Amino acid sequence: MVDLAAVAAGGANSVDAAVLIGVVLLEAVLLYIGYGAVEQVFGHRVVDRLKGE
Amino acid sequence: MEILGLGLGMVLLFIGFGLLIGVLFGFFGMGGSFLVTPALLVMGYPTRVAVGSGLAFVFGTSVIATLKHRDMGQVDYKLGVLMIAGTTAGIEAGKEIVIHLESLGMAGSIISVTYVFLLGGIGAFVTYEALKGGGGGGIDHDQADAEVDDDDIPEIAKKIQSYRVPPMMSLRGGVSVSLWLILAVAFVTGLLSGFLGVGGGFIRMPALFYLIGVPVPIAVGTDLFEIVFSGGLGSFLYAMDGGVDLSIVVPLLAGSAFGARIGSAATSIVDEDEIKVYFGLMLLGGALAVAVREIGNVYGIEVLNTVSLVLILGSALMVSGAVVYSSVTALREESQSSSPA
Numbered sequence: 001m002v003d004l005a006a007v008a009a010g011g012a013n014s015v016d017a018a019v020l021i022g023v024v025l026l027e028a029v030l031l032y033i034g035y036g037a038v039e040q041v042f043g044h045r046v047v048d049r050l051k052g053e
Numbered sequence: 054m055e056i057l058g059l060g061l062g063m064v065l066l067f068i069g070f071g072l073l074i075g076v077l078f079g080f081f082g083m084g085g086s087f088l089v090t091p092a093l094l095v096m097g098y099p100t101r102v103a104v105g106s107g108l109a110f111v112f113g114t115s116v117i118a119t120l121k122h123r124d125m126g127q128v129d130y131k132l133g134v135l136m137i138a139g140t141t142a143g144i145e146a147g148k149e150i151v152i153h154l155e156s157l158g159m160a161g162s163i164i165s166v167t168y169v170f171l172l173g174g175i176g177a178f179v180t181y182e183a184l185k186g187g188g189g190g191g192i193d194h195d196q197a198d199a200e201v202d203d204d205d206i207p208e209i210a211k212k213i214q215s216y217r218v219p220p221m222m223s224l225r226g227g228v229s230v231s232l233w234l235i236l237a238v239a240f241v242t243g244l245l246s247g248f249l250g251v252g253g254g255f256i257r258m259p260a261l262f263y264l265i266g267v268p269v270p271i272a273v274g275t276d277l278f279e280i281v282f283s284g285g286l287g288s289f290l291y292a293m294d295g296g297v298d299l300s301i302v303v304p305l306l307a308g309s310a311f312g313a314r315i316g317s318a319a320t321s322i323v324d325e326d327e328i329k330v331y332f333g334l335m336l337l338g339g340a341l342a343v344a345v346r347e348i349g350n351v352y353g354i355e356v357l358n359t360v361s362l363v364l365i366l367g368s369a370l371m372v373s374g375a376v377v378y379s380s381v382t383a384l385r386e387e388s389q390s391s392s393p394a
Contacts, residue, residue, distance in 0.1 A: 017292035021109065021285060024302055028113040031310035032120050039314065050381050051388035 058300045067304035071110070074305075075312020076373040078111075079118045080319050081258060081273060081332050088369055091346075093301065095362050105288060105296025112284030113302065114309040115277050121317035122274030129225040129271055132235065133278040136257070139236040140279065143243020150248050165347045168249050173340030175259055180333030182207070182263075183326045210266030213238075226268045238264045254280060255336055269328055270320045312373075319380040322387075327379055331372050338368025 056064045074088050089110055093103035122128050154160035206214070206228075218231040242260045246253030254276055261272035291297055320328060342364035349357025 014289075014293060017289050017297075020292045020297055020299070021112070021289050023299065024109050024113045024288070024297075024306070025116060025285075027303060027306055028116040028310065029120075031306060032117045035310055035314055047384065051384045 056304075059304070064304045067301065068308035071114075071305035071308025071310075072312040073308075073369055073373050075114055075118075075309030075314075076316040076319075076376055077312075077335070077369060078114050078277075078309065079121065079313035079316025080328070080373075080376050081254070081316075081335065088365060089305065091362055091365060095359065098298070098301070101291065101294060101296040102298050102301075105291030105294070106298045106301040108284055108291055109288035109297045109302045110305045110309070111280060112288045113306040114313055115280040115284050117306075117310045118313040118317055119274065119277040119281055121314055122270075122277055122320075125270070125274075125317070125321055126225075127270045127274030127320070128278050129267065129275045130278065131222065132224050132261075132265070132267065133275045135222070135232070135235045136239040136242075136261075136275065136279050137282055139239020140243030140246065140253070140257070140283070143240040143245075144247035145243075146240070147244040147247020147249075150244075164249060165343070168251075169340050169344045169347070171245065171249070172255065172336050172343060175255065176333045176336030176338075176340055178333075179259055179329050179336065183329030183333060206266045207263045209263055213264055214266055224265070224267055225271050228266050230265055235265060253283075255339075258332070273320055315380075316373075316376065319376050322383045323376065323379045324383070331375055331379075335368055335372045338364060338372075342368070 059067075070089075070092065077088075090103050090107040093107060094100065098106070119128060151160055151164070154163055213234055214228065214230050216231055216234060218233050220232050221229050222232050222235060223229050238260055242253060242256045245256050257279065258272050258276045261267050261275060262269050267275065288297055342361045345357050345364060346361035349355065349361065
């Protein structure tokens with residue numbers, strides 16, 4: 001198993017580095033999906049509020 | 054209370070900082086490494102970690118912003134791939150020039166002066182062009198593939214498009230440009246990026262608009278698409294050297310993911326000329342900040358480093374605030390004009 005703390009602490013092989021970047025990519029995609037869902041639910045209400053309707 | 058080894062205060066600070074950068078990144082397709090790396094350096098992180106974590110953050114934010122721009126039909130993948138090819142070759146050439154200048158002992162001063170003049174020059178040019186422009190409103194995303202109005206294409210781009218050296222490439226917005234000219238523009242932007250050691254969004258975005266002639270929102274979306282690859286590769290290389298710290302990247306990304314959605318959505322609401330004015334002002338603020346930092350380095354005035362950071366953060370805060378304000382104003386105007394009298 002890849003030790004992310006050890007990777008971040010200094011020195012890693014290419015597989016560990018790829019896993020670390022994969023974690024960043026996964027977080028980005030999850031945040032995109034998560035915030036997208038929030039936008040679906042609340043987006044229109046927020047826009048209507050901003051429009052002053 | 055600690056999260057990922059950081060105190061709650063620091064985590065909230067990073068989330069807020071990420072939100073600010075996300076708005077700018079989603080709106081302009083630039084600003085990540087420009088803001089994050091100097092801030093992390095001032096906070097006391099080692100250079101390797103500041104640069105590596107900054108790149109990993111830029112990579113994550115560009116993924117989110119590109120996905121959002123893709124949803125709005127603002128990414129030209131064909132142009133993006135061609136730009137990646139030309140830019141990669143250009144970066145290598147830029148690196149070689151830096152190595153040559155280093156051997157002559159002139160790299161630092163030449164790069165700094167070029168950076169300030171390029172940043173300030175592009176900022177002044179974009180602001181001037183936008184201020185003399187005649188407005189035009191946001192982009193209609195239902196017609197993302199519709200032909201661009203001839204009046205909206207800058208003169209330089211019209212000249213470049215007039216050179217019909219085969220093969221010709223059809224781009225989004227009905228733009229047709231020679232493959233060789235796209236690769237040449239990509240090479241030159243890559244060369245500057247490699248020479249200056251920056252991500253290059255502030256060079257590529259105006260180059261896509263002013264030289265190739267694609268509409269601003271598509272220039273932003275395509276630029277972001279390219280940053281996914283350059284940021285991914287850069288952060289991977291730094292991660293191999295232990296330069297990526299997840300305790301920095303994770304909270305920054307949590308804030309920027311939200312900010313990037315706001316910034317990306319704002320490109321379709323805010324007037325295109327306003328986007329350019331903000332972009333220009335942001336670059337002018339950046340040029341001033343870099344100039345102040347360099348003066349501090351040359352004369353050994355430590356405090357000018359902090360002044361430089363305050364200038365960068367101040368202009369970022371001001372411009373992202375203006376983007377949000379303009380979006381809300383545009384939404385209200387749209388609402389008033391569509392409501393029955």
